[in-house]
Amino acid sequence: MSEAFYTDKSRVRAAFERAAPSYDSAAVLQREVSDRMAARLDYIKFSPKVILDAGSGTGYGSAELRRRYPEARVIELDLAATMLLASREKQQTGGGLLGKLFKRAQPWQLCADVECLPLADASVDMIWSNLAIQWVNIPDGVFAEFQRVLKPEGMLMFSTLGPDTLFELRQSFAGVDGATHVNQFIDMHDLGDALLKSGFAEPVMDMDKIVLTYPRVRDVMQDLKAIGAHNATAGRGRGLMGKHSWQKVEAAYELRRQDGALPATYEVVYGHAWKGETKKKANLLPDGRQVIEFMKPGERPGVK
Template sequence: MSSESFYTDKSRVRASFDRAARSYDGAAVLQREVSDRMAGRLDLIRHAPGVILDAGSGTGYGAATLRDRYADARVVEFDLALSMLQASRAKQMPAGLLKKLFTRAPAQVCGDLENLPLATGSVDMVWSNLAVQWMNTPDRVFAEFHRVLKVDGLLMFSTLGPDTLKELGAAFAGVDAATHVNRFIDMHDLGDALVRAGFATPVMDMEKIVLTYDDVKGVMRDLKAIGARNATEGRGRGLMGKHAWARVEANYEQWRREGRLPATYEVVYGHAWRPAAAPKRKLDDGRDIVEFMPRRPA
């Protein structure tokens, strides 16, 4: 199947997260856990940002963590789905009209990570928890992160790798010709994309987190509750038939261990710095020297 069939339909992604805003916090166990683990990594990094962009902020869990850690920083929440930002704002604004009048509303922007409506060199740190996987290619979003960061600014992000929801993908395999699970990008390819975007000293690592469920419907309910619906271009456009769904359930049952069905998430972490632009080398006549590096063997 062509790679285009796995491209995400961004309008569907936005609509799914808008619908999931109310149910998101009740089901976002993985998102909170990964956010906490990312925050722990900040203990190893010396950085004092003045402006932080939470890129893909959802309902504000990570932004709250960042405000606690960097009390003097301004945290800007940025998300594709307006309802997610509204849910975050509702949690931060106190009850009562008078209190609301004297409470500063959180800084929020609704937009697309691949086309950030922010000035070049306007933030000291970009934090992005489990949002990059919704992009079809990482190059554009990393280029935008690089653009809005100041020199010596920090990018810290998490995303999902190829083994994510491998059980669900295997259960759907062969049932029909449609795509049912997003295709996720390998950690090494993400590291290469960071270098292409101009980032320095990228650090990448990965771990697997497994959630368990009573049945397949539980897996699907949680995915729906956090807005992680199938948004691939090659998805089926109608409801799956009863017999096809029975095959999916039977296929997934092969993964059952100790009475529970697993849902694996390959979580990829990365951080890198926005360096000062390196001066171009020139020939004696003033022409730029362009260096070509040999392609790394596969």
């Protein structure tokens, strides 16, 4: 991956800080992917006591984890403090028993970088990370941190975006200028290799394509801005795009209109793995290398 496509972490943080007030109204994809991740937990027998939600945003996934594992302590961690504040405000204003309990005990929240976790070694039973690690340029560092803080036999479950994400927008910008306009994401197979390199056992990877539709190209861009996901690459342009260039982008994207709407495709990559020795000896090659299991569409973890 060219350095021009590396994301600027300070820009990512600033974008999410600004996006917190508008995030929930636009985060349709994030909620859908979180629900699909949660459904995968139905097929995994596991009772974690401490769960880290790495890249927790405004707390949608954390709420599901608390519902699913009521005895567990869920730690919300995000790069943007305003996202954590938004989650806290939602919980404080929540009704019922959860709201009453919350008023007596503040949530465990950490404003920190997933590549430098402020947690002790072997302190977490499960790490959940929904659409967060795509902002990391090289996955080895974040997987090494996940490996460090997980307890033996702890589980990592994550989702991220693959390289076909927003290909319509990327191709529409192609040829307009020499700048990068759309973030570039890491291939599923490279993520699987990074998991093995970091010492994770029994990694399982699969992928979905989710297509959102919009009436105008500007609506695509506005949604990305609302969730803090607009261009954060090092090779981005430093000035505003001219009217003529933008018209070329719109014209190119318009060629993709179907049934009155413009598609925006997201390649969503799911993965889970365990900290510890590989249990399934059949997954080892004769030379000792481990085999990554890639699930077919419709399959579920542990179900054949």
